[in-house]
Amino acid sequence: MFGFFKKIKNKITEINSDLGIDERNQELFAVSALFDTPDDIIKAAKTLSSSGFKKYDIHTPYPVHGMDDPMKLKPSKLGFFTFFFGSLGTLTAIAMIFYMAGFDYKNIIGGKPFFSLPPSIPVTFELTILLAGAFTVFLVLILFNKLPLNNNPLLDTEYMKRVSSDKFGAIVEADDELFNKDEIIRLFKSLGSSEVNLIYKFKHNELTTERPIFDFKFITLLFLLALITAAVTYFSLNKLIYLPPFNWMSEQFKVKPQTQSTFFEDGYSMRNPIEGSIPRNELPYEYRGLPDSLVKYMSNPLPVSKEVFEKGKTMYDIYCSPCHGYYGKGDSRLNGQFPNPPSLHTDRARLMKDAAIYHIITTGQNIMPAYDKQIPQLNRWAIVHYIRALQRSQNANDGDMNK
Numbered sequence: 001m002f003g004f005f006k007k008i009k010n011k012i013t014e015i016n017s018d019l020g021i022d023e024r025n026q027e028l029f030a031v032s033a034l035f036d037t038p039d040d041i042i043k044a045a046k047t048l049s050s051s052g053f054k055k056y057d058i059h060t061p062y063p064v065h066g067m068d069d070p071m072k073l074k075p076s077k078l079g080f081f082t083f084f085f086g087s088l089g090t091l092t093a094i095a096m097i098f099y100m101a102g103f104d105y106k107n108i109i110g111g112k113p114f115f116s117l118p119p120s121i122p123v124t125f126e127l128t129i130l131l132a133g134a135f136t137v138f139l140v141l142i143l144f145n146k147l148p149l150n151n152n153p154l155l156d157t158e159y160m161k162r163v164s165s166d167k168f169g170a171i172v173e174a175d176d177e178l179f180n181k182d183e184i185i186r187l188f189k190s191l192g193s194s195e196v197n198l199i200y201k202f203k204h205n206e207l208t209t210e211r212p213i214f215d216f217k218f219i220t221l222l223f224l225l226a227l228i229t230a231a232v233t234y235f236s237l238n239k240l241i242y243l244p245p246f247n248w249m250s251e252q253f254k255v256k257p258q259t260q261s262t263f264f265e266d267g268y269s270m271r272n273p274i275e276g277s278i279p280r281n282e283l284p285y286e287y288r289g290l291p292d293s294l295v296k297y298m299s300n301p302l303p304v305s306k307e308v309f310e311k312g313k314t315m316y317d318i319y320c321s322p323c324h325g326y327y328g329k330g331d332s333r334l335n336g337q338f339p340n341p342p343s344l345h346t347d348r349a350r351l352m353k354d355a356a357i358y359h360i361i362t363t364g365q366n367i368m369p370a371y372d373k374q375i376p377q378l379n380r381w382a383i384v385h386y387i388r389a390l391q392r393s394q395n396a397n398d399g400d401m402n403k
């Protein structure tokens, strides 16, 4: 495994030296110095800036706090750019929504104005953040870090390896006005540098373009890579998973709803259940469509217990209380939007058999809708128990007091 990587590395070195990429010429780029501690490097930065050097730089393996002052760094201008692009995002979003919602595609939503600020805030906020964030990153890379650039003479030096691992480094570039090689070497030594080196420019800085990253061949390679990646992704997501044996259940014989079928004579793929089928866990209701006088032989199958009572209350509160009120007094919350139902405390309702109430819940009564689809059988019986308790609570007699 490692042998393989070593072979590749050797090959790259071979190609590079053939092209002369690694070779450096005699033109000095900078003097570099390594220091051992953060204190040393802060002292070095202080000395360099107060000696009047302009083209110097400090490299540390991690951000060293308090470096701005000794280097006399001004506050970054990046914030202004971020603010500018953030505002651009805000304005773009508002203008976009204003035009789309107000003119291009007017949509009446609950009688609200076509354009208004509150519903536009999320999109505006997001576009603000998006433009501010994305452009800040690009600006940092392009304007401040001067990327893409892969031939900075500092790259591929022992100096860079050390300052990105465990040393603190300072360089003074050769095109600084005050540059004097021997003096700077002496200065670094007097500051306690453990190692001072000369860094020369790459030969290919003049040989090829200044930014080899824009080299035609390189761009072509990138483009080809993108093309291949896209093709492989397309193939694996759209073709490969539908090939046996990966197609698993996605490709099987089936009929989809609302489609035609050549199998059945009438051409419909959707079939009615065979006559006489009954749903699972649910017996067909045998008194459907009959008057409630006929249902008196049914009795409540549930015992009177705390659980049943609780279930009944929950179900009643959900399904019945919107119309009948929490206590069955007919004081509907839907007041005025639906005819108020009668009280459940009338003599008529109190003298009803359990079965009759069950019948009304199951099949409805006049304008009251049926609830058999929403409420399972036993829960309907639980409601009946709860209604009985409600009725008793409103019409208690002396006998109830003793229980």
Ligand code: HEC
Binding pocket: 316, 319, 320, 321, 322, 323, 324, 338, 339, 340, 341, 342, 343, 344, 346, 348, 349, 357, 360, 361, 365, 366, 367, 368, 369, 371, 383, 387
């Ligand atoms: C959408 C409103 C609405 C809901 C919800 C509703 N009801 Fe009714 N209910 C009515 C109306 C209106 C009547 C009167 C029907 C009529 O004119 O016969 C009624 C009548 C009744 C009656 C007969 C009363 C009588 O004196 O004839 C009972 C019992 C009853 N409801 C129980 C329930 C139960 C139990 C629930 C919950 C599962 C429920 N209702 C849910 C509107 C509703």
